[in-house]
Amino acid sequence: MSRLWTSSEMEETLFKVAVANRILAEIGLGAGVRASLGHASLRLPSDPTKFVVKGRGYYIDVMSRMRPEDMVVCNMEGEWIDGPPESMQPGEVKMHSCIYNARPDVMSVVHVHPKYTVIMSSxxxxxxxxxxxxxxxxxxxxxxxxxxxVVTTEEEGVEVARLLGQHKLIILQGHGAATTGVDLQDSCMAMINLEHQAEMNYYGYLAEGVQHSRIPAENVEAMIRHQSFTQPHFKARTDVTGMPKNTGIWAYYTQLVSEGM
Ligand SMILES: [Zn+2]
Structure with missing residues (x-):
């Protein structure tokens, strides 16, 4: 593999992006007919005008098989900068570049075609x-x-970014979704949780119709405010350990999909 950059930062970024694509597939967000339809990206920490993303042009093109050396590097115009000799940018690279251009706070973008999110949008x-x-x-x-x-032109990418505004994610009706984050875990978990909510919305829709029951907003707000480990019965331990560092499912899935990489 010939790369313009061979820094440890670049190697780490290629690895992280390949892992994120594999996790999206492992979770079920890129399965069956959708196995190759999606891509996670991450800006380069030392040069945020470039990002690493799953590309196209591979013999095996599914997210679940992506390796660090398969990843491509693009600029803010969505142009291919570096990658395997036969590789291309993803067809919807403008979704990434236009969101990055509009949102300096966004470090990572994920786009997949999650089935419950899509059916509910249709x-x-x-x-x-x-x-x-x-x-x-x-x-x-x-x-x-x-x-x-599919979002292929500059105008379409700009329109997606405009509608996204300062939101964390956007639904692409009858197509998929795009999520953003401060890192890959953040953007991927937003997509994973979005699809989980969409699946449960689908069951609610089947059970009770369009106006199905939901968790009241005040209960959600109370849930957001609630912090388990600030309760008095945890204090003796948190004084010693600090607040638990909870990686949720991310550390587990990272280990699972990166075996043998
Ligand atoms: Zn798409």
Missing amino acids: LKQTLVPMVQEGAALVLNPLPVYPKAK
Whole structure:
């Protein structure tokens, strides 16, 4: 492999982005007919005008098989800067570059075609909080890009970024979703939790119809405010250990998918 950059930072970024793509597949966000339809990206920490992303042009093109050396580097115009000799940028690279251009605070972007999120968008249903995980993400109506066409042009990318605004994520009606984050864990977990909420919304829709029950907003707000380990019965331990460093499922899935990489 010939790379323009061979720094340890670049190697670490290539690895992290490959792992993130594998985790999205492992979780089920890129399975079956959608196995190759998605990409996670991350800006280079030392040069945020460039980002690493899963590209196209591989013999095996599924997210679950991505290796660090398969990743491509792009600039803020969505142009290919570096990658394997036969590789291309992803077809929807403008979704990444235009969001990065509009949002300097965003370090990572994820786009996949999660099936429950997509079916609920095709049914024109607004996602509402149904379960704990990710409830805050859907507390308020999410922005929707109202076209099913893939996002390929600069104009389309700019429009997605405009509708995203300062939100964390956007629904692409009949197509998928894009999530943002301060790192790959943040953007990927937003997508994972979004799809979990969408699945539970789908069951609620089947059970009770369009106006199905939901977790009331005040209960979600109370859930967001609640901090378990600030309770008095934890104090003796947190004085010693500090607050627990909870990596949730991310550390587990990182280890799982990176075996043998
Ligand atoms: Zn897409």
